[in-house]
Amino acid sequence: CIRDRVCGALDAKVRAEFRVREGIVMASVDEVRASMARAAEIALQSLGHLQQAHDVLADARAATVQTAEASAQDTAHDAIAMLSKAMSDIVEVQHTVTAATQTAQGYATNI
Secondary structure (H helix, E strand, O other), rough: OOHHHHHHHHHHHHHHHHHHHHHOOOOOOHHHHHHHHHHHHHHHHHHHHHHHHHHHHHHHHHHHHHHHHHOOOOHHHHHHHHHHHHHHHHHHHHHHHHHHHHHHHHHHOOO
């Protein structure tokens, strides 16, 4: 039993020396977890910025709708459709960021 622990420790030391000698840097599990947690935190911060962009576009769309009511121009209606599409795209990105964050957190938990 003691022999196995000593041999295991020596093997780990030899593997570590090889990684250093070969320029291979391997992060520890704790380092990976910390890195993934930081990445998830940054991604979650982006959700607030995306929501702000969505809100500004909603305001722009509302102003365009008011203007378009008095206009028969197709261009105004095209602008409304494009703003609506941009808002929809932001919602899709928010869902994607949320899914990516959950995946990263799950990975960090399971390693």
